[in-house]
Amino acid sequence: MNELVIRPAIMDEIPAIVAMLADDPLGAQRETLEDLSPYYAAFERLDQDPNQHQAVAVREGRVVGTLQLTIIPGLSRRGSTRSVIEGVRVHADERGSGLGTRLIEWAIAESRRQGCQLVQLTSDVTRTDARRFYERLGFEPSHIGFKLAL
Amino acid sequence: MNELVIRPAIMDEIPAIVAMLADDPLGAQRETLEDLSPYYAAFERLDQDPNQHQAVAVREGRVVGTLQLTIIPGLSRRGSTRSVIEGVRVHADERGSGLGTRLIEWAIAESRRQGCQLVQLTSDVTRTDARRFYERLGFEPSHIGFKLAL
Numbered sequence: 001m002n003e004l005v006i007r008p009a010i011m012d013e014i015p016a017i018v019a020m021l022a023d024d025p026l027g028a029q030r031e032t033l034e035d036l037s038p039y040y041a042a043f044e045r046l047d048q049d050p051n052q053h054q055a056v057a058v059r060e061g062r063v064v065g066t067l068q069l070t071i072i073p074g075l076s077r078r079g080s081t082r083s084v085i086e087g088v089r090v091h092a093d094e095r096g097s098g099l100g101t102r103l104i105e106w107a108i109a110e111s112r113r114q115g116c117q118l119v120q121l122t123s124d125v126t127r128t129d130a131r132r133f134y135e136r137l138g139f140e141p142s143h144i145g146f147k148l149a150l
Numbered sequence: 151m152n153e154l155v156i157r158p159a160i161m162d163e164i165p166a167i168v169a170m171l172a173d174d175p176l177g178a179q180r181e182t183l184e185d186l187s188p189y190y191a192a193f194e195r196l197d198q199d200p201n202q203h204q205a206v207a208v209r210e211g212r213v214v215g216t217l218q219l220t221i222i223p224g225l226s227r228r229g230s231t232r233s234v235i236e237g238v239r240v241h242a243d244e245r246g247s248g249l250g251t252r253l254i255e256w257a258i259a260e261s262r263r264q265g266c267q268l269v270q271l272t273s274d275v276t277r278t279d280a281r282r283f284y285e286r287l288g289f290e291p292s293h294i295g296f297k298l299a300l
Contacts, residue, residue: 038228042231087225119300142295142296143294146289150258
């Protein structure tokens, strides 16, 4: 396998990122590939926010993975800063290659570099493999994740 | 009962906010009231970030509730913006008064005003009353919340 690089995404990579977001049992119902304009608008907002990191994993010039890392300062836990991981995706061709682990390890290292004391994420209860995956990486399933659609 | 106001916190309210964060079965182990300097430093960072809203509920000039609302733009769900609620606390004197509901309703209304399509939060599985509370407010316990301490 050729070398993998994990780095901030650039605008030109939006189509590849959105294709991965959609190529997923839950994402397939939520994303639209016909009109990418809402994704470009959201990316511009992310790109201007120093607490937002849309990362891509790139192998041989091809985007094969992505996640969003958000840095959240806060008062709780003695003024701790935490990070939140969202939208983790690995390209179908790369599943089972350990790339998911590489992406999460990148997010943990980046969180540490930015002074976070806690990394958190939520995973849909229907993603049965995800629980084992995150537990293997040291995450504790200590919370219930609630969502309210507006 | 006198009128309740929910509004952004000011620096002078940090001691009252931290006292509420600590007056809690989990918070008691995590917070320190002796040295407030890390809380003031964190508040300055929150105050400068337009996506952060540290709210307080005030009755008769007294801080009786708090929560942190974070606005998170993102690519997933067609470039949706979501909000995250953290650190919800109601003063011991006000528990059972409906103030928790008022605080969450404020956070939902503020999220809507800021164009969010989703509100999310996690609650420690040991907080047994919280699940019913959030479900009553329309939240779905659809996710597992994972945490990794750094």
